[in-house]
Structures are given as structure tokens and as C-alpha cells.
Amino acid sequence: MAICQFFLQGRCRFGDRCWNEHPGARGAGGGRQQPQQQLSGNNRRGWNTTSQRYSNVIQPSSFSKSTPWGGSRDQEKPSFGSFNSGASTNRNKGFGLSENRFASLSPEEQKDEKKLLEGIVKDMEVWESSGQWIFSVYSPVKKKPNISGFIDISPEELKLEYHNFLTSNNLQSYLNSVQCLINQWRNRVNELKSLNISTKVALCIEKVLEHYSSSTLLFAHFFFFQFSDVKNGVNQAAPAFGFGSSQAATFVSPGFPVKNSSSDNAQNFSFKINSGFATASSGSPAVLGSSPAFGAAASASSAISTSAPAFGFGKPEITSAASFSFKSPADSSFGSPGFSGLPTSLATGPVSTPVAPAFGGGDSVAGFGSPGSHSHTAFSKPSNDTFGNSSIPTSFSAPSSIIAPDNVLFTPRDKLTVQELEQFQSKKFTLGK
């Protein structure tokens, strides 16, 4: 059956009666053919439209329109806004798309997602302008995980740090570190406010966004094709992503849940910053794979292999970076003392480069210079500013699975069939057409 173009645009007026196929609305059972057809359909559209705003037509949808935080009608005297306990966010699951994340979103879900993203943008704006405490984690809606890039520091902890630094007469370093944290926060907020595709992809991976909407999917593809020239096994990620194997949806497995929960068991402030920062630069493990581009001596496989253990704990990549900063020998003052008990087995130098942008190179104390300040030539990525943060993870969660002995997730390049290789390298999927 022909695919209904209007449904793809979110405005089919026949709905169930429509004679054409409405992919995705009929459930995940559509199988492998579906996502790729979807992709091709969306490809056409996606490349033309820059934004995700599919339609302004209000579909008659049955879910409640209340924003997840229904308390916005708060008035001083009479009543509190009532809190809608997130009923609307569960809709995403109920659409029969549960297994197939690559299917196109139905219009309701697109709206949900749009609302979610708008909510995030609004919250960021409020956060910035309102003078509220900035060292706090944030989650857009109840039941969603915390968005990465924000660390939780309570005022008491900060004050204690101040006291400690006061006794050691090292006030300036305290001020510097706080300033760095503030900058880091501000960058992250700006990133989330601008909400370009790379952050959306990252949010998908964090399971904040429930489904990979087609635009984020597109971007990921675009992204991967860029990597096809990169020498090492990096581009192995693409087949995992693109070929819709049943595990593909889970390929973003290990790194990120760990990241979110890789909280700091900080004894002291300095360590806390670093581990918090580890979550911020969650993309940085990804960059580990790119280290060959920086001419490090280690071979590709070793670079990747170092990334794997780093992946398992959210922190060690910072450890390694702090221990051997690629750019600058002088370590930030946060270097050694805090890293007690962390595996220091990450031996090779190249590991440090991802955090090089984070640690700002030569400046020892102001380690958290603005990310992206260093050129990363190997990556012709569309958005430079999010480099240090979130854009890379998509491609690099797969490398960790390289280490797994039985890797169902992807096949090394030489094992791809000719046909698959051709698909992988071409601009458009033609499988199943």
C-alpha cells in the first residue's frame, strides 16, 4: 500500500479510514521494513525542513492537554494549581511503538515531544533569569531522568568548601572553581535553550526524549556518514544504528545510564566538580575514539579499548585527563587528591584529549574552560559548540560494545556484506524499497 503522505505530515483527515498506509500507527509489528521506509519518506522531508515543526493542525487527540506541571495557574490567595501527575507523558508508551524506536512518531507523540522540548526551553529561560540556585539537577517532567550536564551541589556543600578554602587561605582558587562551575552551567543552559539537533539526539539517548523522532534520526545518520572517513572503528557505530536490528534501539546502552547514576562519592569539592563534570561532558568518552586523529601513538583498538573501561564508570575519563592532560602538563588543581579509589588503569595518553576542551589546556586552575575551545579537526560536525557535551555519544556508545566478546550490536566493517556496506556508505537507504 502506498504510504499516506498526509499522515506523515501529521494531517491525514481520514485517520483510520484512510486507504493509504499509516506507518507506525498500526503498531510495531511492521517490522524491519517499516523504519526504513519511514526513513526514506522522512528523509525527503527532513532534508528540506530545518525544524521539527510538522504541522499546526490540531489533531483530535485524546490525551489531556495539561502541561506536565499543571501548577502554572497558581494564584497567591485562593488556591494552588493542581498538580497533574504526569499522565500525559505516559502516552508515548501506549502507542504501540514500544519496541520500534525508529518508527516515525504519530502526531500526538510529536506534540508531546514538542511540548517537552518547549518546556525545557522555557525552564531554562526561567532558570537563568530568576536567580535561583544553579547547582541543581534538572528534569523536565516527573518520571523522566535528570538531564545530563547539571550537577547537584547543595548550598551547604558549597559553603563548606568555602570554609575549607578559607582556612587554607586559598580563596582565589575557590572563586575560580565556582566561576568555572557557573560557566559550565551557563553553557549547558544555553545549549538546552537553543535545542539544536545534536542536543536532541543526546536527550534521546538519555531517554529523556522517548522516541527518536525522525529529525533526530536524520541527524544521526548524517552524522555517521561524516565519520566514514575516520580511520578507526568509529564508524562501526553506523551499521548498528542504521540497520534496524532488533538490538539497535538498545545500542545506546551502557554508557549513559551509568552516567546519570555515576554520582560523586566526593569527599572533597574538587572531586565533586570533576565527576559532575564527567556527566556534563558525557560526550567526551566518545571523543576517546577519535584520538587517533590527534596523532596519538596508540592504535585505534587500544584507543577504543581504553574507552570501554572509561565507559563503565562515568568518572575515569576525567581521571585520565587530569592525570595526563594532552595539551598541558600542568594539571588542574583538582587533579590527584580527589581521585582516590578510582581505577587508574587507563594508561594511555590519548584518552585525555576529550577532556582537553573541558580542562581548557594550560590553565591549571581554571580547568573548566569553555568546551569546544580547541579545534577538533577530525570531526566535521555541524555544531561546534556542543562538541564537548552531548553530540558525540551517539556514535560512541557502540564502541563500548566492541569490547564485548559477543557483539550482537554491530559487525566490523570487513564483515559487512557488500550490500550492507553499500547501504552504509550511501546517502540514502535503499534496502527494502
Place this chain on the structure above:
Amino acid sequence: MSLFGTTSGFGTSGTSMFGSTTTDNHNPMKDIEVTSSPDDSIGCLSFSPPTLPGNFLIAGSWANDVRCWEVQDSGQTIPKAQQMHTGPVLDVCWSDDGSKVFTASCDKTAKMWDLSSNQAIQIAQHDAPVKTIHWIKAPNYSCVMTGSWDKTLKFWDTRSSNPMMVLQLPERCYCADVIYPMAVVATAERGLIVYQLENQPSEFRRIESPLKHQHRCVAIFKDKQNKPTGFALGSIEGRVAIHYINPPNPAKDNFTFKCHRSNGTNTSAPQDIYAVNGIAFHPVHGTLATVGSDGRFSFWDKDARTKLKTSEQLDQPISACCFNHNGNIFAYASSYDWSKVRTPGPALYDPRRQSRALGSEGLGLSCDSSQGAQVSLGRSPSPACNRKLQGFLQWFWGFSTAFGQNPEHRKHSASGHYGLLCCWVKKHRQAGGCTL
């Protein structure tokens, strides 16, 4: 008719009440100030339990000390005793018989202070600062529960140096509350766990946080049968969530409300959002009080979902609050809570700004001549403390240059009072018009 203080009811302006050249807002509610306040920020307050005749107030401060006052019915406060830790004191609590006070400190220990003998011994040890401490009295056991930033919750029999039990938390413990048989712990990264304490403490449920931002304070409330049934959770984002443990209708019964924001009704204009630093429930009426970084305290009725009263704005954030055992007295601590950390930087050591900031308020710390007759500051820091205080004030000024959005922030941060204020509350009235 005003129950807060002697002269004015609320609603009159709080500025320039002293008639001095500087507008001093440190006690706009004209409440009674406790004498001999600590020299640094006050982190926690606790009133004595009903088993003890009279009212005794314990306050732990960032000056490493714990102080005890007797609060008499006339309103007079008499400093009674003091104990020291080697680090700032983060939490205090009383034992159920009122003979002992437990204090938790950043020096990673908790101490038991026997008031009759004025001796304090260490009863707990953690790997990181101890943030919360509570006394649990169960029919078959009694112990002290300490929550720490080392992500553990430990239960101590005061006679032994090994904990009776250690429970792992997902993240650093930020706040906790205990009303037997229920305990609630809120951790970093928006973690929220409820424990049940019968027989022995065990985790009852992990709850998805109803709030979007960092948890700051939590307080358990009871139902009409005096059983703990839910809790109120405050965050840094000026919002409190009321959450019932087993509500008949969760979607309707649990809710959040915004508080401690400037222009509260007008959500279109950018508003300032302040952290909720403390929540306390009135022991008799079940109404709740919240105190925030904006320097106000508010009383709310969670069943009618209304706000009962908001105080005038103090010039400093309010960092802690507490009701006494019968709800007649509400104590709140006004001191800087580190909330204005937006732009530390070069402003710190600018001497011109420094002198403007200190001005008369700074001196007001040690000499009370500029203040009105009703209040007695009674603060006379020793020279060593004073220097440290001055240093702090210098730093404070630097920090307090706000992001640039709101000049109100600058105004309020100018002074450096660490005052402890008491006010008398005869009754909370419900439903709308407050007679408070």
C-alpha cells in the same frame, strides 16, 4: 491583634522602621530577637519536646557551635549552654525525653550532648559531613539516625561505636525527617526514599521526585489520627510538593505549589525564584510553614490548598525554622544561606564597595546603638570572630553582586546580621482571612 511582635500588624511597610539613615530590614516583623546569637549562619533549629517543661531552643551554626536558650513565656530568651564541634553544625535534634541533644556536624561526627551534665560525647562517625540527625523511638528499639554526604544512612545505638545498621543511599543525603514509624530521606540527584521503622528500619519505597530541581528540605505530616501519612518536599526552585504515601487518588491528592517567588501571580514577567530552606508543620493544626532564601516565611494550609500568611521580607535569607511542641512559638533563623552564588569575582576585593557594604550595618553587629529599643542584639563577637566576620562580609559583598538582573538582590545582601528571632503565634487560623 497582631500576634507577631508588639506593635505593627503585618502589611505595614517594613522599611525604615528604625528611623535611621539606612533602611534596616533585619526584623521587619518586630519579632523577638534571641540574645547571644551565633556568629555565623544558623543551619538548624530545634525546640524541646513536650516531655521537658518549658521551651528550650537549640541552634546549630556554621561557627562550629551549638547553643541552647530557654525561651520563657514572656518572650525572654536566656542563653543556657553551648557546645562546640570541630566543624560547622548541620543538624540538631532532641531525644524524646528531652535530656539529650544530638548534633550532626561537618566534622563527620555526631555528638550526644547531655544537658544535665553539659557533656558531649561522640556517638557516630561517617566518611563525609553528617547532614541530618534524628532520634527514633520505637517500641522495641531506640536509636539515632544519621544521614550523610557519604551516601549512607546509619543507625546508632548511642552506647556502641558501631552502627546498628547501615543503609545505602543512591546519593548524598540532603534532608530527612522522622515521625515513627515513617522516615523520609531526600538525596541529591532528586532521589527520594521512604523508610518504615517498625521492627527495624527498612526501605519502604523509592519515589519519583515530584519536583524538577534539587531537593532542599522535607517534613512529614500526620493525618487526623496522628499517624504520619505523607510529607512535604521543598526544592531550590521555590516549590513545595505535598505527597501522600498511599493516597486514594494520587493524581488529585498529590500536588505542588509555588512559593518564595517575587511577583507570584504574574508569571509572565520574569520572577525571582528562591530556594525553600525549611519546612515545618504546626504540631496541632497541621498547617505548614515554609522559609525561603527570599527572607520570608509563609504559612500554608495544605488541605484547603491556600496560603495563610506571608511575612514581610527580611534582609537576609531565612535558613531554618521550627515550631515548639505545642505550636505556640515559631522560631526562624535569619542568616545568609549561600544562595547568591551567581557571580563571584573581581568585586570581591574592591575596597570602595566593601566600605559601602559594611557601613553601619556591619558595625551594627557589635554596637547596637543604631537599632531601636525593642530589640537587643546582644551580639558582641570576640575580636577573633570579628575579624573572621569582617572577612566574611567582604567576601559576602563580592558574592552578592547579583547577576545583574535584580537590584533588589544587592540591597538585601548588604548587611551581615546573623540574628535569631522568635515570634509568638497564638493560633493559626484556616480559610482565607488570616488573623495571624
